[in-house]
Amino acid sequence: MDEEKKIGTYAYVAEPFHVDLNGRLTMGVLGNHLLNSAGFHSTEHGFGIASLNDEDYTWVLSRLAIDLDEMPYQYEKFTIRTWVENVYRLFTDRNFIILNKDDKAIGYARSVWAMISLKTRKPADLLTLNGGSIVDNICDKTCPIEKPSRIKVKNSVPLASLKAKYSDIDINGHVNSIRYIEHVLDLFPIEYYKEKRICRFEMAYVAESYYGDELSFYSDEVGEDEYNIEVRKNGTDAVCRSKVIFKKK
């Protein structure tokens, strides 16, 4: 298949309630659009969450890494293009490019997904599912950003904590992946967002948390304007880990 045909292209607009104090799209909303784009693309290629649910399988996001030069401004149109870079037995790598209103690249993202059985919660073998046809989607388009890193956090004193509430919970009864992004970014004072912008954001989803869980946020400053953050539930188990790198505007 023509490589270009393996890339999904989806158009969005930066809605007024989806931008921050700077008028720029929030990272949580960008994350939502990336994941929606992944969903549209996999559905169009017969590997969507909906069609797979009939067979009791669902996609689970494992890692996400986003590099950005700029975020779309309020009311601006932008485009997300996505493609599959690799398929392994238990994981698949899906990449993204974010184009601004003039079709100029303003960012890239990498994601890692597993597919699990809803009955057994065990991972599926991607290379045998649907006769292994998922590999036909592999595309050789390059993604010029670093892969998600291994994030470690040493700090044992939480910076903040909160209880997971109704608005945090998704259809599976879990705290939803986008809410973690918002809660992590709420750790930084408003001055950060006035003077700086996020140039890289990473999230590794490790375990699920549920309604009423106490989520605590531990942060290490690991470089200039670079933070590793771990979210733990009920004081013990890691739920997710994030890296946030800011850059002076």
Add this chain to the structure above:
Amino acid sequence: MDEEKKIGTYAYVAEPFHVDLNGRLTMGVLGNHLLNSAGFHSTEHGFGIASLNDEDYTWVLSRLAIDLDEMPYQYEKFTIRTWVENVYRLFTDRNFIILNKDDKAIGYARSVWAMISLKTRKPADLLTLNGGSIVDNICDKTCPIEKPSRIKVKNSVPLASLKAKYSDIDINGHVNSIRYIEHVLDLFPIEYYKEKRICRFEMAYVAESYYGDELSFYSDEVGEDEYNIEVRKNGTDAVCRSKVIFKKK
């Protein structure tokens, strides 16, 4: 003008990260889509926020009331239709109908808006703006739900409180209108949402709050499954008032 032509029609889909534990669209996301539909419609008719900003005017949402039989389910398409019911000197009434995937009415909403000068923060006279042409949009379509009520809250002991964070703040530096909806609905325990659904939701926006403000939530149970809620900032001034009516599923 033909009455039908005065109605704006906008198509949406219930995205996976926009549904709650029941797989139903959240009230906050529905509110966002209602306000976006209002924005699209007013822009198409020359009264949008963007075109008006050039003239230093902006729309301010004063009240919102939503009656619902059902919320769209995950991945379902739905449609919002909106029209102007009345224009007064300082306020305009805009109504909405929400149609499900089969074009059946599943809910209605009413909203009240003012237009203010960004320089003086004073309200504009809607009947003289743009030569008074806004009245040409008035449409006689009926909206069979009650108008927003006067909400009063007597309780002086807050049910919950929180500090406004980065993710709460919009381009104007205010806590955004949708976040108040989410915070109000987070006051109710998860069992409410498992056993009941919201059949009416109201919000009256009274004053602005800002980053770092302490928001406290006061609630009166005023009937069976009916709650009046007031949000106050820094222990004193009312910011908004809400009414939530639940109904057993």
